[in-house]
Amino acid sequence: MxxxxxxxxxxxxxxxxxxxxxxxxxxxxxxxxxxxxxxxxxxxxxxxxxxxxxxxxxxxxxxxxxxxxTRDDLVTTLVDDVYSALADAVEAAWANAPAADPAGRILAWARTFRIWALANPEGFRLVYGDPVPGYRAPEGGPAPDAARRVCTGLAGLAAAAWPFAEPLYRDSAFTWSDFDPGLLDKVRPAFPELPPAGVALALRLWGHLHGLVALEVYGHLGRQTTSPDKLFEEELTRLVTTLGVPRSA
Structure with a gap:
């Protein structure tokens, strides 16, 4: 059988x-x-x-x-993955910090950004380092939308600081025409109280955070200090203090 x-x-x-x-x-x-x-x-x-x-x-x-x-399809997918992962991390940190503690929210977002970048140096370099030669992002594709989630988060930092920092920027010459319309499509509905000077403040905050983190990811700070974490933390503290944002006890 x-x-x-x-x-x-x-x-x-x-x-x-x-x-x-x-x-x-x-x-x-x-x-x-x-x-x-x-x-x-x-x-x-x-x-x-x-x-x-x-x-x-x-x-x-x-x-x-x-x-x-195509190679560009792969790069677009990578960029979208990286920005989406970063946005998920910083948005969770923001949401978990008390809304009544604006300084705490700013610090939580910024610290998470650094932690994520150090844990994902290749992704950080892809989106914030040298561009991929010849790469052309799709018009209105997913990657720009994911990137704008991060930019919207930065606008959230500025919005949290703005009630205290506004007197510092009353002489600002910025107008809405100074910014990318796609960015404003995200930022203005989310933070309608934020004026053009507030959006400019978001970009200034970005410069502070990105500068030190990029130096650390690319290995430059390690040659100069054994305590890059302390340097970053003090920069955050001074930044919040300069903006006049009160820190919770």
Whole structure:
């Protein structure tokens, strides 16, 4: 009597097969993105090419095109992933700080930004370092929207500080025309009380935070001080004090 072999048939087997294919595709997609970031970290933005990634992963060039049709599609996905992860982190920090403590919210957002950047240096370099040569972002694509979430968070810092800092900027010459319309589409509905000078303050805050974090991510501060965390914390404290934002006991 012939031995019976159990094989999957019917709708259940089809669903299971699709599930395995989808899981394998998701795993391969994640590996492609991780490989791209590693190549960029070791070889700079020029190193992100689909052929180089395929070689690194032992895939054929044609196979990798089944996941990303062009290098720019991959870069756009990476940029969106990075900005979305950063926005998720700082938004959670902001939400978890008491609304009645504006200084605490500003400090929580800023500290989380630094922690995220140090934990994800390749992602930080991708979105805040040298641009990928020849890369053209899609018009109105997902990456700009994710980036504006971070910018909207910075506007939230300015909005928290504005009731105290406003006297410092009464002579500001900024008008709405000085800012990107896409940014304003996000910022103005979220913070209708914030004037153009307040949006400019958000960018000033960004300069303070980004400058020290970038120096640390790129290894420059490590050559000058053994306490970059202390330097960052004191800069935050002085910044909040200068703006006149009271700190909670």
């Amino acid at each position: 012939a031995r019976r072999t159990e094989t999957g048939t019917g709708a259940g087997a089809g669903v299971a097969g699709r599930g395995r294919r989808e899981r394998l595709r998701a795993e391969t997609t994640a590996e492609i993105k991780d490989t791209a970031l590693r190549l960029m970290a070791s070889g700079g933005p020029d190193a992100i090419t689909l052929r180089a990634i395929a070689r690194e992963m032992g895939m054929t060039a044609n196979a990798i095109y089944g996941y990303f049709a």
